[in-house]
Amino acid sequence: MHKYMRAIGFSTMESRKKLQELLTDAVIHADRRSLARNQKNILVGEFCKDFAKGLGVAVCGELDEEDGFIYEYYYPYLDGTGITSYEDVSVERHADKESYAGVCDDIKVGISLIFYLKDKIPYIRAEATNRLPVRGTTLTLSALSTGGTILFPIQKDAEQEQRVKKNSVARNNLMAAARKGDEDAIETLTLEDMDMYTIISKRIQKEDVFSLVDTYFMPYGVECDQYSILGEIMAIRLVTNEVTGEKIYILTICCNELTFDVSVNIIDVYGEPQVGRRFKGVIWLQGSINFPEEFA
Incomplete structure (x- = not known):
């Protein structure tokens, strides 16, 4: 079973049979159905069913000539709110199946953000009609977490x-200039990093690291779309999985000036979330590219 199913309220589901029943129900009683023909003229589909507001499972596959659905894979999702970034996004297909990874170079983070692309159908539609790249899109990020700690x-x-x-x-501004090859900006950033390292090295001997570091966004493990984060909680929503009855926190996090929603099972949170406190945990990053309406 997908590791992050517990983040949407399926922490106790271990039976393959029950999972298959759940996926079948998601296809038959889907809340959203999206279809498009890819570049090979194959009709691909994505069926999404919510089990709480904004939380659910997406089942992906192909449709044959008789409109029969051929299952390929599934993934849990969280629908994000708001706009996380206005930077352009590039997309690459995964090797093993027709799923996609997105890459966004947002200056605020300092690294290339790699995320799992939700709602792939608009991208497939744009690709099949040779209308890529699409400029002027925005990005809405969201994330699932299997556990986290609340910090003051x-x-x-x-x-x-x-x-x-x-x-x-x-x-x-310096980062933007450095990307364009400005040598003065590169030198200034290098000196600032050296000064910061010196200051932290002295203070870390007497102070706790989380009293020095307010927020961070770092790659985690070997999978490109998983990150370790520390960010401020801006809003909290508690929802209930309508199948299992498990309660899930949906936290709006501000991390390195990026704002996005994180879903985590209430049983996997150490501490009590409150607005203003900080969330520390490992996330699986997802993203939806907000295409113009003609691609929807």
């Missing part, structure tokens, strides 16, 4: 918060 925030006054925002804007 770092106390900052208004002046400190303004200073942090100002420094962040300045650093983003």
Whole structure:
């Protein structure tokens, strides 16, 4: 079974038979059905069924000439809210099946964000009609987590918060200039990193690391779309899986100036989430590219 099924409320489902029944129900009673022909003129489909508001399972496969559905794979999902990034996104197909990974180079994070592409049908439709790349799209990220810890925030006054925002804007401008080959910007960033390393090396001897690090977004493990994050909780929503009755937290997290939703089972959270506190955990990052309506 998919590792992140517990993040949408299926922590106790271990039987392959029950899983097959669940997937069959998701196809027959899908809340959303999307179909498109790919470049090989094969009709591919994605059937999504919600088991709580914004949480569910997507079943993907092909349709044969008699409109019979041929199952290929499934994945749990969380529908994100809002817009996470306005940067352009590139997409690559996975080797083993017709699923896709997206890559977004957002300056705020400092790394290339690699995510699992939800709602692949609009992309397949655009690819099949030779209308790629599509400019002017936006990106909505979401994530599933199998466990996390709630931490207290770092106390900052208004002046400190303004200073942090100002420094962040300045650093983003330097990063943008460095990407264009500006040698002065590259040198400035290098010196800033060296100074930061020196300061942290001294303070870490007497202070806890999470009192020094306010937020981070780092790759985790060997899979490209999994990350270890620490971010501030901006909003909390508690939903219930209508099949199992398990309760799931949907946390809106601000991490490295990126805002996205994270789903985590209530039994996998250590601590009590509250707005203003921080969430630390490992996530599986998903994303939906917001195409123009003509591709929907």
